Amino acid sequence: MTEGRPRSFYVLAIFFAAYVLFLYGPMIAIYILSFQGPQGGLTFPMNGVSTYWLAKLFQGTGIVDLGAAFRRSLLLGVVVMVVTVVLSVAAGMAFRRKFKAQSILFYSAIASLIVPSIITSLGISLEFRIIDDLIKGYFNENFETSMGLLTSGLGAHLTWTLPFGLLIMFAIFNRFDPRLEEAARDLGATPWQAFRHVVLPIILPSVIGIGLFGFTLSWDELARSSQAIGAVNTLPLDLQGLTTTVTNPDIYALGTVISAVSFAVITLALGTIHMLNKRQAAKGSDAGKGLV
Amino acid sequence: MDTSEDILQQASPDLVRGSGMARRTKPARLSPSFVSWLQAGPMMLVFLAFFLIPLVFVVIVSFWDYNEYQLLPAFSGRGYTDTFEGCIAQLPDLCTIGRTYVMTLKLCFLVWAITLFIGFWVAYFLAFHVKSKTWQMGLSLLCTIPFWTSNVIRMIAWIPLLGRNGLVNSGLVKTGLINQPLEWLLFSEFSVVLALVHLFTFFMVVPIFNSMVRIDKALIEAAYDAGATGFQTLVNVVIPLAKPGIVIGSIFVITIVMGDFITIGVMGGQQIAAAGKIIETRVNALQFPAAAANAVILLAITFLIITMMSRIVDIRKEL
Numbered sequence: 124m125t126e127g128r129p130r131s132f133y134v135l136a137i138f139f140a141a142y143v144l145f146l147y148g149p150m151i152a153i154y155i156l157s158f159q160g161p162q163g164g165l166t167f168p169m170n171g172v173s174t175y176w177l178a179k180l181f182q183g184t185g186i187v188d189l190g191a192a193f194r195r196s197l198l199l200g201v202v203v204m205v206v207t208v209v210l211s212v213a214a215g216m217a218f219r220r221k222f223k224a225q226s227i228l229f230y231s232a233i234a235s236l237i238v239p240s241i242i243t244s245l246g247i248s249l250e251f252r253i254i255d256d257l258i259k260g261y262f263n264e265n266f267e268t269s270m271g272l273l274t275s276g277l278g279a280h281l282t283w284t285l286p287f288g289l290l291i292m293f294a295i296f297n298r299f300d301p302r303l304e305e306a307a308r309d310l311g312a313t314p315w316q317a318f319r320h321v322v323l324p325i326i327l328p329s330v331i332g333i334g335l336f337g338f339t340l341s342w343d344e345l346a347r348s349s350q351a352i353g354a355v356n357t358l359p360l361d362l363q364g365l366t367t368t369v370t371n372p373d374i375y376a377l378g379t380v381i382s383a384v385s386f387a388v389i390t391l392a393l394g395t396i397h398m399l400n401k402r403q404a405a406k407g408s409d410a411g412k413g414l415v
Numbered sequence: 416m417d418t419s420e421d422i423l424q425q426a427s428p429d430l431v432r433g434s435g436m437a438r439r440t441k442p443a444r445l446s447p448s449f450v451s452w453l454q455a456g457p458m459m460l461v462f463l464a465f466f467l468i469p470l471v472f473v474v475i476v477s478f479w480d481y482n483e484y485q486l487l488p489a490f491s492g493r494g495y496t497d498t499f500e501g502c503i504a505q506l507p508d509l510c511t512i513g514r515t516y517v518m519t520l521k522l523c524f525l526v527w528a529i530t531l532f533i534g535f536w537v538a539y540f541l542a543f544h545v546k547s548k549t550w551q552m553g554l555s556l557l558c559t560i561p562f563w564t565s566n567v568i569r570m571i572a573w574i575p576l577l578g579r580n581g582l583v584n585s586g587l588v589k590t591g592l593i594n595q596p597l598e599w600l601l602f603s604e605f606s607v608v609l610a611l612v613h614l615f616t617f618f619m620v621v622p623i624f625n626s627m628v629r630i631d632k633a634l635i636e637a638a639y640d641a642g643a644t645g646f647q648t649l650v651n652v653v654i655p656l657a658k659p660g661i662v663i664g665s666i667f668v669i670t671i672v673m674g675d676f677i678t679i680g681v682m683g684g685q686q687i688a689a690a691g692k693i694i695e696t697r698v699n700a701l702q703f704p705a706a707a708a709n710a711v712i713l714l715a716i717t718f719l720i721i722t723m724m725s726r727i728v729d730i731r732k733e734l
Binding site (some may be wrong): 147209211220222227228240245247336343359375385 | 458674
């Protein structure tokens with residue numbers, strides 16, 4: 124088709140560009156503002172340029188114990204990522220054939236995705252409160268709480284990341300050619316060998332995508348953490364707490380640091396996916412290239 | 416799994432036995448249904464422990480009694496009666512919970528309508544006007560990246576723009592359009608809707624785009640060839656075929672806004688009452704049965720909306 128683009132193309136292109144500006148504009152504004160001078164305020168114009176506010180965050184003299192919250196969020200994010208990847212791939216494999224309770228698992232995942240986060244969060248907190256009461260009543264009066272980052276907090280995050288992981292696995296296996304695996308089995312591979320040497324390398328780029336979803340969703344999670352995380356706070360919770368008392372740009376600096384981690388993870392994951400895809404394209408198949 | 420090897424085995428046992436040289440003797444095979452359980456079980460357990468059982472607890476606790484500082488595990492409808500307090504006495508005026516839900520539904524409708532409009536055209540542009548796969552990938556990625564960054568940051572990002580001394584106000588004052596800064600730009604219904612649209616249009620774009628790329632381009636050409644105008648093609652071909660995506664996106668956006676309390680809290684300056692916000696307030700006051708009762712009501716209304724919408728389309732088919 125060599126004819127010119129229709130007028131609607133230009134109208135929609137402008138619309139799309141405006142949408143992208145709408146998406147990124149405000150965020151870029153706070154990234155810039157976090158580099159203000161020590162006298163800087165909450166809005167433009169910039170009052171000098173410095174890394175004063177960013178440095179202040181890392182000195183720990185700022186608003187919250189950022190270092191501890193940062194480490195907690197990072198730990199939780201990594202654990203959530205690993206669990207999400209493993210459980211999603213396993214469940215995705217199960218869905219390739221019929222099994223009982225298939226639709227129960229499917230609808231649980233969908234429901235977990237769309238039931239409002241505050242309800243899930245409240246439910247988990249009630250569940251753990253009741254468990255605590257039971258332990259206190261029957262076993263140990265001095266028991267404090269079973270709620271925590273890697274118990275109720277981890278569970279709350281998984282109810283959010285696992286549905287995404289499962290849906291991505293569906294998308295992967297919709298495009299997956301089962302003959303490849305059958306060929307491996309015909310050549311004598313055990314089920315595990317067929318998975319390890321045939322299936323996994325093919326789906327690996329998308330599996331990294333699941334990891335990316337798992338980490339970033341957890342790293343930025345707020346609504347589900349709010350009631351279920353226990354006594355400690357994650358980084359987004361600290362940030363939310365600050366929004367009501369904000370008076371100087373350190374909140375922007377904190378925002379910039381959190382975003383920087385998100386962007387680093389996104390870049391790393393996308394880079395790896397790109398590399399793996401290239402490698403697959405280069406070495407994946409020698410079909411049609413004659414005998415080697 | 417029924418591999419071709421099994422079929423071969425039945426068809427000609429000798430053949431397979433002959434190839435057995437290359438492989439170890441097969442260990443007793445796990446039954447396929449057991450393997451499925453092993454694979455899907457862990458995820459099922461997570462949903463059971465952290466989603467299904469908690470939901471049951473929400474329903475149970477909503478019927479418990481409470482006092483100022485603790486839960487009393489005895490049947491009581493107090494969580495509900497407290498919630499609907501004064502609803503009959505104040506008729507025909509709306510009681511607190513009624514007003515809160517009217518506000519929530521209003522926000523919901525506004526955000527839904529705006530995200531649908533933006534999401535539809537963004538998806539349309541990506542699916543039909545961007546021809547090269549690389550560009551399509553790149554531009555989709557551009558829309559996805561903000562979804563992977565923090566929602567709170569994307570909310571507070573509006574402060575320097577919309578605040579009393581923000582860019583918008585100072586710009587408008589400078590150009591002489593207004594004499595004094597607009598107060599309704601930030602910490603208002605306007606800023607809540609703006610932030611919700613900013614955060615969640617993504618959930619509309621993805622499913623609609625997904626439906627649109629599956630539309631056979633020949634159908635659209637056929638419509639044009641048969642003499643349809645661009646508008647007729649849009650209404651009679653594109654929209655019906657994109658309907659599943661539209662419904663799924665709508666379900667996402669509506670359920671998110673129904674349960675939202677963070678965006679409404681932060682962008683509304685903690686002044687706007689919404690369904691999710693009541694739950695949070697009750698929890699902070701340690702009135703768990705009342706919080707649970709509100710959660711049950713919210714769940715019921717959300718469920719009602721979803722059933723109505725999923726009547727229109729079979730979600731399962733679209734994945």
